[in-house]
Amino acid sequence: MVFLTRRATFSASHFYWNPAWPAEKNEQVFGRCSNRNGHGHNYTLEVTVAGEPDPVTGFVVDLKWLKAAIEREVLNDFDHRHLNLEVPEFAISDSGATIPTTENIAIAVWKRLEPAVKAAGGARLSCVRVYETPEIFAEFRGQP
Amino acid sequence: MVFLTRRATFSASHFYWNPAWPAEKNEQVFGRCSNRNGHGHNYTLEVTVAGEPDPVTGFVVDLKWLKAAIEREVLNDFDHRHLNLEVPEFAISDSGATIPTTENIAIAVWKRLEPAVKAAGGARLSCVRVYETPEIFAEFRGQP
Amino acid sequence: MVFLTRRATFSASHFYWNPAWPAEKNEQVFGRCSNRNGHGHNYTLEVTVAGEPDPVTGFVVDLKWLKAAIEREVLNDFDHRHLNLEVPEFAISDSGATIPTTENIAIAVWKRLEPAVKAAGGARLSCVRVYETPEIFAEFRGQP
Amino acid sequence: MVFLTRRATFSASHFYWNPAWPAEKNEQVFGRCSNRNGHGHNYTLEVTVAGEPDPVTGFVVDLKWLKAAIEREVLNDFDHRHLNLEVPEFAISDSGATIPTTENIAIAVWKRLEPAVKAAGGARLSCVRVYETPEIFAEFRGQP
Amino acid sequence: MVFLTRRATFSASHFYWNPAWPAEKNEQVFGRCSNRNGHGHNYTLEVTVAGEPDPVTGFVVDLKWLKAAIEREVLNDFDHRHLNLEVPEFAISDSGATIPTTENIAIAVWKRLEPAVKAAGGARLSCVRVYETPEIFAEFRGQP
């Protein structure tokens, strides 16, 4: 078993806001991140798949395919976008919202990529790591 | 003469939009950056001052002072903000706007820091470098 | 389960010296690190906690809290300090000393942070990684 | 148990080519990597060993020994070499070839280092990570 | 005047060999780089242009144009290529060869890009920096 990782980047805006809370509580819990004009990051994504290298090609997966899958399933919707306003996973409704924290972005990326990797066959998605900054990152490895 | 540099970072949103142009022209010139929901970056700032090291302290400037000056003059207004909507240099008016490109951010940071460095005496501002991403950066070294 | 990591840095001095050995043996085993005047590093710390993101905040832990805990439990005692002379875990006594290798620093940081993370509830400490240089790092993940 | 990692780098050439396929299929599967003049990379290697720190030295392994083992077992044969033409694991024969993909390089490095770490005693080889570029890396952790 | 830089990368093979010298002298002067099977690097290119930001767009140059120019003039010929065997500037003839050192690559990249930047108008090429590894880089700033 070899673990193969492809890194990708996207630039996006977000803010942290719980519509069920008054402004004061949002500011208290989320600090400067609660600014509803949004702020942004250069996110770095590390997508890891696990499998046996194909004995002929030496590939766990074709990295050209993996790069294209990341672009199609994630970057096209996330890059140069406002995560709260334009990415459905983080849409704000009357009943609440999934806050686009690094943790929740990692889960969202996993859910977008996992079916594509499974459909391709041969390898499984092993880990999605998302860096919000070089100092903060989150990993999701699927449900046990 | 020694050139001393302090790095700092801030996270902000922006978009590229000329209010004098129709949407089509904005999209053609600015591409994905014209999305008015905004997108964002982890900006890195490198502020360079030049001067003779003080013979007693060995300092060109006190780096604690320089860090505080960058926070007061720049980061407090730029970090976790939307550059077009919250930073006056990039405000959009009927007559147009200064687009928050990396080039214009470098000039704006210079104009904010240069009076503070001059007032402190002893060293002069030599260069402001702004990274929008690790792949793109702009430098302003003042007017000749 | 999501694994959330916060990076922090500190600058410290140390040397490698076993008081039960003669100087020659210290030099033979520890090489240039046995210089008792000390040398130093910019250490980078990666602290990983594991847990379910809170359904309302999207946080595994509040990163502001985690940053403050790392400062309070570790950085205040380690940063700009001499590890052998000022940090109790590495004090030299007649009976010996715990050498401040990267391995032992990782264990010491874990032991300082683990009770604070446990007391906060909701997430568990998963991993402490310490970089002595970009080329050398050690990880401790607790006792199995 | 502590996991201790030493990073090393080497610069090498390679190409991807299956001698059992016609040129068209090699180009289709391997793209620009199929250029038989070769191209090259600055590879980064991260070698992780796992064990208990020695109570006297604080070492999981002596990093001077580990560095020398990596040089002797891997770098002397891989650095400034053409992997397909000069490294036996990737030699091309009539019956085929093990393609020097990042995946296969990770396995080859593991097989070279594992006996040396085992012979030294005290720690076991835990992981070999190979970066082909900062964007692509593979890990091998031995057979389960 | 603002200095705007775009970074790009390419992976290539090369070797150092002067056809006018016997093998012994090539090995003595060029060391491991004289291996004629070639070795390779992930080169990083930093292309800096200088000019006044356009008052409407805020651009010194359009970075999409600059990226395309670097790809067209440099990367298409250099990436995944063997510099000595496939790039005309470094071709080996009976009368000698321009060795693809980092210094000479910087000059070659400048000569390829300078006419394109000049033809585009508005900004001038200011600097080409080439990293052979993170530890070695060369800059060419044109003839004075």
Add this chain to the structure above:
Amino acid sequence: MVFLTRRATFSASHFYWNPAWPAEKNEQVFGRCSNRNGHGHNYTLEVTVAGEPDPVTGFVVDLKWLKAAIEREVLNDFDHRHLNLEVPEFAISDSGATIPTTENIAIAVWKRLEPAVKAAGGARLSCVRVYETPEIFAEFRGQP
């Protein structure tokens, strides 16, 4: 003219202390750096030489020579050392001391390397950059 740079690293301890001042003033001016037990850094050095590439070798200088010169003139005395206690430029005497700030280290490295580069002929020392941390660096380019 090409500017060629070689990077090197060393790990050292230092503190900031003016023997002509009382302890309170040292603490006030130098903050945590005034701790006389010392603290340390992984310093990164970038040494830039300028000259015409040799038409035969393509070298501004032989990088193997430059690396050896940096080791001989600087690293042998600075690496794994306490700058105040072991490097003569920063020795503390009754009449005062040159504080080992990043600025003064850059000047000291220049003064050590400049005669060696001049004696070698063909290229001149152009710049010495010293990083104390990734966030702080100083450059010395000689006297005008």
